[in-house]
Amino acid sequence: MKTINVGLIGFGTVGSGLAEVLLSQQERLLQRSGLTVRLARVADIMISELPARFADTELTNDAEGMINDPDIDIIVELIGGIQPAKTFVMDAIAAGKHVVTANKALLSQEGKEIFAAAAAKGVEVGFEASVGGGIPVIKSLKEGLVANKILSIMGIMNGTANYILTRMTDEGIAFADVLKDAQELGFAEADPTYDIEGIDTAHKLAILMTMAYGMNITHDEIATEGISQIEPMDIEFAREFGCRIKLLAISRNHDDNVEARVHPTMVPESHLLSSINGAYNAIHFTGDTVGNVLLYGPGAGKLPTGSAVAADVVDIARDIAAGSVGRVPSLSYLPGEIRDIAITPMEKLSCPWYFRISAKDEPGVLAAIAGILSRHGISIESVIQKGRQQSGPVSIVISTHTAQESSVLAALTEIDALEVVSLPTVKIRMLDETASFED
Ligand code: HSE
Numbered sequence: 001m002k003t004i005n006v007g008l009i010g011f012g013t014v015g016s017g018l019a020e021v022l023l024s025q026q027e028r029l030l031q032r033s034g035l036t037v038r039l040a041r042v043a044d045i046m047i048s049e050l051p052a053r054f055a056d057t058e059l060t061n062d063a064e065g066m067i068n069d070p071d072i073d074i075i076v077e078l079i080g081g082i083q084p085a086k087t088f089v090m091d092a093i094a095a096g097k098h099v100v101t102a103n104k105a106l107l108s109q110e111g112k113e114i115f116a117a118a119a120a121k122g123v124e125v126g127f128e129a130s131v132g133g134g135i136p137v138i139k140s141l142k143e144g145l146v147a148n149k150i151l152s153i154m155g156i157m158n159g160t161a162n163y164i165l166t167r168m169t170d171e172g173i174a175f176a177d178v179l180k181d182a183q184e185l186g187f188a189e190a191d192p193t194y195d196i197e198g199i200d201t202a203h204k205l206a207i208l209m210t211m212a213y214g215m216n217i218t219h220d221e222i223a224t225e226g227i228s229q230i231e232p233m234d235i236e237f238a239r240e241f242g243c244r245i246k247l248l249a250i251s252r253n254h255d256d257n258v259e260a261r262v263h264p265t266m267v268p269e270s271h272l273l274s275s276i277n278g279a280y281n282a283i284h285f286t287g288d289t290v291g292n293v294l295l296y297g298p299g300a301g302k303l304p305t306g307s308a309v310a311a312d313v314v315d316i317a318r319d320i321a322a323g324s325v326g327r328v329p330s331l332s333y334l335p336g337e338i339r340d341i342a343i344t345p346m347e348k349l350s351c352p353w354y355f356r357i358s359a360k361d362e363p364g365v366l367a368a369i370a371g372i373l374s375r376h377g378i379s380i381e382s383v384i385q386k387g388r389q390q391s392g393p394v395s396i397v398i399s400t401h402t403a404q405e406s407s408v409l410a411a412l413t414e415i416d417a418l419e420v421v422s423l424p425t426v427k428i429r430m431l432d433e434t435a436s437f438e439d
Contacts, residue, residue: 001030001034001035001036002034002035002036002321003035003036003037003038004035004036004037004038004073004074004313004316004317004320004321005038005040005041005071005072005073005074006022006037006038006039006040006072006073006074006076006313007040007041007042007043007066007067007069007072007074007075007076007097008039008041008042008043008076008078009042009043009044009063009066009075009076009077009078009079009088010043010044010077010078010079010080011042011044011046011047011050012046012078012079012080013186013301013302013305014078014102014129014302014305014306014309015042015044015076015078016302016306017301017302017303017304017305017306017307017309018039018076018078018306018309018310018313019039019042019050019054019057019306020302020303020306021303021306021307021309021310022037022038022039022310022313023039023053023054025310029310029314032314033314033317033318033321034321035314035317035318035321037310037313037314037317038056039054039056039057040057040058040071040072041057041058041059041060041066041069041072042054042057042058042059042060043060043061043062043063043066044059044061045061047059063084063088064088064091067088067091067092067095067097068091068095072097073097073098073316073317073320074097074098074099074100074313074316074317075088075089075092075097075098075099075100076099076100076101076309076313077089077092077099077100077101077102077103078101078102078103078309079103080102080103080105080106081103081105081106082105082106082109082110085101085103085106086106086110086114089101089103089106089114089125090113090114090117093114093117093118093121093123093125094117094121096121096122096123097123098123098124098125098126098316098320098325099118099123099124099125099126100125100126100127100309100312100313100316101125101126101127101129101130102127102129102130102305102308102309103127103130104127104130104131104200104203104204104207105194105200105203105219107127107130107203107207108202108203108204108206108207108218108219109203109218109219109220111206111207111210111218112216112218115330115331115335116335118330119330119335122325122326123325124315124316124319124325124326124330125330126309126311126312126313126315126316126330127207127312127330128308128309128311128312129305129308129309129312130203130204130207131157131204131207131208131283132155132157132204132281132283132295132297132299132308133159133281133297133298133299133300133301133304133305133308134297134298134299134301134303134304134305134307134308135281135283135295135296135297135298135299135308136295136308136311137208137283137295138207138211139311139315140285140293140295141208141211141212141285141332142211142328142329142331142332143328145285145287145290145293146332147289148285148287148288148289148290149253149287149288149289150212150213150253150285150286150287151252151253151286151287151288152250152251152252152253152284152285152286153205153208153209153212153249153250153251153283153284153285154248154249154250154251154273154283154284155248155249155273155281155282155283155284156246156247156248156249156273156276156280156281156282156283156299157200157201157204157205157249157281157283157299158195158198158200158201158204158247158281158299159187159278159279159280159281159298159299159300159301160179160182160187160188160189160192160195160196160200160279160300161195161196161198161201161226161227161247162246162247162276162277162278162279162280162281162299163178163181163182163185163187163278163279164178164179164182164196164227165227165230165235165244165245165246165247165264166277166278167181168230168232168235169235169239169244169245170277172232174232175227175228175230175231179192179196182195182279185279186301186302187279187299187300187301196226196227196228197224197225197226197227197228198224198225198226198227198247198262198263199219199224199226201224201247201249201262202219202220202222202224202249202262203219204249205219205222205249205251205260205262206218206219206221206222206260208249208251208283209251209258209260210331210338211331211332211333212251212253212285212332213253213258213341214331214332214333214337214338214339215258215338215339215340215341216338216339216340217260217341217343221260221343222260222261222262222343223260223261223262223263223346224261224262224263225262225263225264226247226264227245227247227264229426230245230264230428231426233356233395234354234356234426234428237354237356237384237395237397238266238354238428240384241266241354241382241399241430242268242269242270243266243267243268243269243274243430243431244266244267244269244274245264245265245266245267245428246264246265246267246273246274246276247262247263247264247265248262248263248264248265248267248273248431249261249262250262250263250265254344256341256342257341257342257343257344258341258342258343258344259343259344259349260343260344261346261349263428263429264428264429265428265429265430265431266354266428266429266430266431267431268431271431272284272294273431276296279298279299279300279301280296280297280298280299281296281297281298281299281300282294282295282296283295315328346405347404347405347406347409348404348405348406349404349405350402350403350404350405350432351402351403351405351429351430351431351432352381352399352400352401352402352403352429352430352432353378353398353399353400353403353408353427353428353429353430354397354398354399354400354427354428354429354430355397355398355399355400355412355415355425355426355427356395356396356397356425356426356427357369357395357396357397357398357415357421357425358393358394358395358396358421358422358423358425359393359394359396359418359420359421359422360393360394360420360422361385361393361394362420365396365418365420366383366385366396368418368420369396369398369415369418372411372414372415373398373400373411373415375411376403376407376408376410376411376414377403377407378400378401378403378407378408378411379400379401379403380398380399380400380401381398381399381400381401382398382399383396383397383398384396384397384398385397393421393422393423399430402432408427412425412427
């Protein structure tokens, strides 16, 4: 019976989750792989001892020593961030070690260099836990959907943002209070800006796009807007339009160019993604042969993410034992097949829109706004104005038919310049019917 020795860097939430999973599932993994997958060593400079149940695991503060130890077969990086994580990953690859990481920031920024180094060295890089926490999304894309041209990717990929929006929607709680709860529950990133400003979602979308389309893309090429500007009244107005606000990652494949965007979106209540609540994630793919596939599950958390990391470890362990390392390319496409594809400029995209305009409540205001929209070819679907203010502004809420982003930006520049308009207009894209599950 062969033993595969794992060296783990970082015993935080996910690292300790991996340790728990490998311990509690050891017998099952033996039954399923014929291998003993052993957490041989943990490198962490923040702790002085491991819990007693990990008596078989050594603790060190020397990550480089572990990386270069010939007895270690797989290095698992779970410290997050770019440095020193990148150095550890690159050093592990250089030492001929297989690598598993959950580090979406690292892969979406430095993935090209990391995967090139791994291919040159003939080692595997597993990153199931980088997207969708415990959901087997990477493996689905790489293996289950291998016989598909992926036509679109759409999903809720950040549990913190979804948790905040869900509680704001269900309980009317203020944004800042819910964020505090999310941090206490342990699924927010160390810097919550990444969660609430859509950056973490863009990291994940970049990884999925690389694998889905076989393209080079870094997260900073993705147009990204977060949820920090969403106010409870937007959530209320969304309800009146029969929608919920969700932070969506959206990508569509137009062959010679691809859409790539992350933004709050009004999702009709009839759409499956509108009912993904709390810290859950859901990722929807359209494949040309399979049709629509929706993967749903815990997008974060100690044991769910530990489960995903363990799956990568076992995949690599099986390949080592079978002498089939590299059987499945890490990014699904062979390294030489990954190419540059243009990203569709946002200005060219079209969708229906929600605008919340803060304007004085006096005769002619709505006519002036409607006139500007009309001149830019934007057709109004409905208008809501509630209440009456003698002095302060009122909210004039407009939903539109499908309109191109460039026209919307030009129209809103004019609207916001009106003397009667007191604050920048809030604009939220509405999910268009071409993105529906009834395609
Ligand atoms: N901060 C992330 C989230 C954790 O809230 O989804 C998993 O990537």
